[in-house]
Amino acid sequence: MKNDIVSRWDARSDTTSWYAHRIRETWISEANELLEQRMVTIRTLVAMCPLIGLLGTVTGMIGVFETMAQQGTGNPRLMAAGISQATIPTMAGMVAALSGVFFSSRLDAQVKLAKAKLVDSLPHH
Numbered sequence: 001m002k003n004d005i006v007s008r009w010d011a012r013s014d015t016t017s018w019y020a021h022r023i024r025e026t027w028i029s030e031a032n033e034l035l036e037q038r039m040v041t042i043r044t045l046v047a048m049c050p051l052i053g054l055l056g057t058v059t060g061m062i063g064v065f066e067t068m069a070q071q072g073t074g075n076p077r078l079m080a081a082g083i084s085q086a087t088i089p090t091m092a093g094m095v096a097a098l099s100g101v102f103f104s105s106r107l108d109a110q111v112k113l114a115k116a117k118l119v120d121s122l123p124h125h
Contacts, residue, residue, distance in 0.1 A: 001031060001034065002031070002114070002117070002118050002121065005027050005028075005031060005118065005121075005122070006118075006121045006122065008027070009024065009027070009121075009122045015123075015124060016124070020124075021124055024122050024124060027122070028115070028118060028119055028122065031115070031118055032115050035111045035114055035115060036111060039104070039107065039108060039111060042100070042103075042104050042107065043104055045100065046096075046097055046100030046101055046103075046104055047097075049093045049094075049096040049097035049100060050090075050093045050094055050097045051093070052089075052093055053089045053090040053091070053092055053093015053094060053096075053097075054089075054090055054093065055089070056086075056088075056089025056090070056092075056093070057086050057087055057089050057090045059086075059089075060082070060083075060085055060086025060087070060088075060089065061083070061086045063082060063085075063086070064079060064082035064083055064086055067079075067082055
């Protein structure tokens with residue numbers, strides 16, 4: 001993508017006029033759209049991770065309450081095991097979210113760097 005844009009820019013005879021600068025800005029904007037295209041999806045998925053973990057916890061707690069209703073509250077080990085299993089999805093959601101934040105911030109930095117390199121590759125006089 002970058003090489004294609006740079007070669008099209010270098011092939012232009014006019015790189016100094018107002019019109020040429022608008023073409024340059026358009027090409028940079030189009031490239032930026034392609035670079036940012038998947039970032040919104042990644043950010044959305046990362047934001048959803050804790051919510052999905054919480055949904056798993058709520059579902060697990062419903063199971064604990066069903067067990068308590070059937071067998072009573074006299075067995076603390078049974079309740080503790082069920083609550084422990086119910087909290088695992090929350091922990092998994094948080095781990096996934098933290099990993100996702102790290103991954104998406106690194107990816108975002110790479111996108112910004114790629115855009116900066118493209119802008120630097122298209123000199124305007």
